[in-house]
């Protein structure tokens with residue numbers, strides 16, 4: 055048991071133990087397996103600790119008690135261990151030991167420490183010592199920003215494009231700068247303000263920041279100079295935001311929450327704050343608040359399309375006023391319009407942000423759907439063998455490359471095969487012919503926030519949902535892909551009616567998850583057996599009408615290559631709840647890169663395929679215009695009849711239109 059737990063943890067923590075373990079985990083994929091779902095409840099944790107005579111303090115996200123490992127040492131005095139209430143994962147900021155609940159459980163239960171656990175602790179201790187040496191080395195070879203003169207600081211700020219104000223060097227006094235003034239080191243501190251990791255930024259290569267040490271458990275924060283002490287923390291996604299807040303003398307700790315990522319292991323660092331103010335992308339901050347405990351969180355709402363503190367500062371608005379007017383995050387089950395009006399206004403003034411993350415590989419799809427939004431359910435279907443998985447892999451890869459944390463549940467094909475497909479799409483070249491570059495591609499691919507459920511074949515929905523929920527908590531998942539629903543359900547011998555019912559349960563579970571957890575869910579589903587000559591429609595999805603009714607988006611791959619001489623393959627947007635725009639996106643497969651992404655046009659003018667492409671593109675735009683008014687009409691009828699029947703009849707009309715024109 056311990057062995058498997060260890061192996062898994064090394065995945066998650068691999069960056070900070072890179073020195074020791076990099077070789078053996080190097081090209082594994084991130085996976086979430088059955089053993090990773092903690093089987094522990096809040097009550098169990100509290101009960102055991104109390105039974106063993108530990109005083110338990112009930113925090114926002116953790117139980118806090120004395121550390122069973124280091125509290126014996128005199129010099130450590132009152133050391134505290136933080137036990138995550140949801141997972142039981144523990145961290146001691148003093149001795150740097152962290153691990154799964156079952157390790158702490160054994161330590162607490164038994165008087166004598168087992169050899170395996172002793173090794174585990176020893177190894178972790180060595181890593182921590184090594185890091186302290188590395189950090190000391192950096193301190194010796196760099197300068198504090200506060201030691202520089204005004205001109206030097208100004209030059210550095212210009213180089214990094216940071217907002218300068220005359221006390222900026224004092225605000226960044228913890229940050230270190232290399233002697234050539236081109237590399238910044240930001241210390242990442244834990245709950246007792248000990249440096250346990252650092253983030254390294256090189257001028258001109260800010261996108262590729264490097265993190266070292268136990269970085270996922272630490273945060274960089276600073277305070278505005280000469281501002282009275284305040285027990286609040288303000289969490290923002292970038293260092294620019296931190297500097298703007300400092301320039302405006304906002305009281306409290308200004309915390310850099312890199313890209314709004316919040317791994318559970320960092321939660322103890324923020325446990326001491328009774329008031330947290332979150333300022334950043336609305337969707338991301340909602341999930342951050344949920345993890346931190348909504349009762350102590352407040353949001354700064356986006357105003358007039360200005361989402362971040364930096365954007366707001368650029369528009370010359372008072373940051374202080376906005377922070378003081380931040381609204382509570384906790385929502386009540388019954389609400390009034392006055393409570394909602396800020397949300398409505400924010401949505402209206404942030405249309406472009408609301409439209410979601412845009413696909414770079416599929417501009418025509420982005421035009422139709424606006425983008426990929428959290429909280430929505432998408433159904434993708436198409437005939438057997440038409441490339442549903444390949445297309446879905448590429449669409450999700452596109453988003454992951456833009457920072458959308460993605461969880462894949464591949465129930466039909468093995469994770470290794472799926473990862474290979476995605477790696478080839480990522481590289482854009484056939485891997486078997488480019489083996490010399492394999493490690494380069496794999497290293498870059500590994501940095502993408504893509505996780506795979508370590509399940510295969512038939513699985514009970516309860517187990518799948520538990521794993522999905524756990525992964526969401528651990529890795530801030532924003533997009534869940536299930537490929538495909540029929541394989542997850544397995545090929546039972548039951549009657550068709552029962553099968554439909556089970557499938558409806560799955561669709562309902564993911565619908566609820568998407569809405570409640572603010573996640574996008576894509577379900578790949580098989581169509582019903584239909585005559586080959588006919589186009590598929592929303593009503594061709596296998597099972598009852600529930601799937602297409604519950605979905606926000608229905609995407610259908612239409613493959614006409616076998617049935618028509620000039621037949622093409624295209625992706626049809628058959629339902630789009632966000633804007634109502636429907637239409638088609640041509641799909642051309644490029645074998646070398648396993649890619650459907652749209653190609654550069656007009657290389658050879660006479661190529662009939664290319665002309666046909668243009669025809670399809672033009673057609674999809676016409677279609678779109680035509681659809682807007684029609685869909686609105688159909689939506690209205692929908693509302694009055696309170697049924698979605700009219701949409702599907704309407705869709706089949708559209709589909710016949712497609713055929714005849």
Ligand SMILES: [Zn+2]
Nearest residue numbers: 121124146149
């Ligand atoms: Zn300890």
